[in-house]
Amino acid sequence: MRTILFLTIFLVSTPFFSQNEDEKQIKAIYDKALTNGKAYDWLNHLSNQIGGRLSGSVQAQQAVDYTKAQLELLGLDKVWLQPVMVPKWVRGIPEFAYLETKPGLTTNVPICALGGSVATPDGGLKASVVEVQGIEDLEKLGKEAIQGKIVFYNRPMDPTKINTFSAYASCADQRYSGAAEASKYGAVGVIVRSLNLRLDDYPHTGSMAYGNIPVNQRIPAAAISTKGAELISTTLKLNPDAKFYFKQNCKQLDDVMSYNVIGEITGSTYPDEIMLVGGHLDSWDLGDGSHDDGAGCVQSMDVLRLLKETGYKPKRTLRVVLFMNEENGLRGGKEYAKVAQSKKEKHIFALESDSGGFTPRGFSIDADPENLKQIQGWRSLFEPYLIHLFQEGGSGADIGPLKNDGIVLAGLRPDSQRYFDHHHAENDTFEHVNKRELELGAATMASLVYLIDKYGTVPPTKIKG
CATH class of the missing domain: 3.50.30.30 (Glucose Oxidase; domain 1)
Known part of the structure; x- marks a missing residue:
């Protein structure tokens, strides 16, 4: 009788212990982002010290050098540049x-x-x-x-x-x-x-x-x-x-060499399963590209830092990718997918931030019904942070080339009402990014990455079965 009672209590209470653990980890992520975030400082440098990062420009190369150096300072397991030929158009x-x-x-x-x-x-x-x-x-x-x-x-x-x-x-x-x-x-x-x-x-x-x-x-x-x-x-x-x-x-010049900037933390249990988070490092030249897409880049960088500094050790390999040439060619995203395929890398999840640094509302998810259902089942964990959007939809241009039956794609969805006031214009500048909103976005991304890493995705074979 005692054994049955113990098993009953254990089975009923286990999910609550798990949710409590998840609540604590997610709160730690948000607390760290809001009290010791790095995204805003990184964006300040990209925007005000480098400026607009048109593909193939000197400023784009400066951004490559800067973000690579910052990722190396985070103490990741590996940081490298992935060469990619990009178009060079000058105004x-x-x-x-x-x-x-x-x-x-x-x-x-x-x-x-x-x-x-x-x-x-x-x-x-x-x-x-x-x-x-x-x-x-x-x-x-x-x-x-x-x-x-x-x-x-x-x-x-x-x-x-x-x-x-x-x-x-x-x-x-x-x-x-x-x-x-x-x-x-x-x-x-x-x-x-x-x-x-x-x-x-x-x-x-x-x-x-x-x-x-x-x-x-x-x-x-x-x-x-x-x-x-x-x-x-x-x-x-x-x-x-x-x-x-x-x-x-304006004129179109010959293609030039540029780079995707990549950093990773090797997974402790499933190192061959790769989870990607990223944004695009290039921008148009009229403003300084703070919302499009400096915000997405620094948020993605901070995802790995937030997980490291809250003491979380990922089971799967976490990779940040700052893609080059999204704006006028998508060469970086295509090259990354091509190299991943040639190396037979197994990407199970990819999350992109390319909708500005405004208040996060949730995610748009490109996945099969079972994986969509799993992510939507975590909604209650995000409600304390006013994150409510978990809808089926597109993810991001740079991670799109990775799409196959075995990967879940997602895009961070901030409030979009002010985004097109700045998009591709002279007023896409640093002063139009709110520090707290930017940090909330980074924490929201890190929290979803944490949950996917902890629980994994539903494999295609299991879905079909």
Whole structure:
């Protein structure tokens, strides 16, 4: 009778002991992050001592050297650089633009070249403007209405979408493919409304591509501020003959060598099972890349430090990867996955932070139903920290190439309402990052990494069985 009673008490109480242990470890992680965090100091250096880290630039290499040195100071088991060839696009001297309503009567418009664009002619480009709401409008208008003109893409982000990344995704095609499509109808250039939910004077850059169009047939592409877009749209309604002028001096150079920065703690029990956490080290050049994605890099670095300093010894190998060239090529993510595959490395989990350093809300998880269910089952452990989002969805661009049936992918999801105020713009700077919010994000990531490491993932064979 006593044996049965003991077993009953043991079986009932064991999960509570386990949860209590997890609660203590997670609290220790948050306490350490909020009282002795390193992420904010690291970001201060990346942003204010190095600045914008355009792929292939001197600043990108400085960021590689700095983060490698900081990881070495953490006393990890291994730190190394992974070579990767990256594109080198340079902006040149600042762009200039104006709207001309009558000869000699002009209004300046904030503008920046899109990443990957060709330059305008040396004297700049001036032409009439045709406004469209998206690529689909080009076919409706036809070549006769477009030839010899500048196409003005003016579809705004949808303010009714609470998930601002969904609003962004619904407009990004006009920035990325707008020039390639407009050139088919004889356009001489394109200007694109910045992907930003508020009205301001900051133009937002971003990547674009020409596909297979020969270099001598490519047309220049630029982004204008949202206020500039409103001005042009209103003016064209009153004066359809208004002309737009812009000048940019950007160019594409030969690829150069750069690096992914990698550090790891070797697992004590399952060293061949790799868990990855990371962000991308490159940024655009207009600001200093604090939110996109300096925040994600320093949070990922701090994940390993927080686990080390709270005394947790991981069962599995924990690896931080600071990817190069996410913004205009994804070369770092692709190269990392290629090398991992060639070495037959077994990645079971990867977590990326590339949505800014704002208040963390939870995670978006790309996993099979069983692994999704397991992670959602830990929700109560995060509720004291106001983390509530555990939803199925995408993870991150850099870890995407690792996707296979045996890996769980996840992305940190901070509050997104202010992210696109800064995304790819001159005001993506250090003063717009809140220290406490950044540290909460690092602790949230470290807590999920801890739980995955402790309990593992559900193997594909078990799911199928």
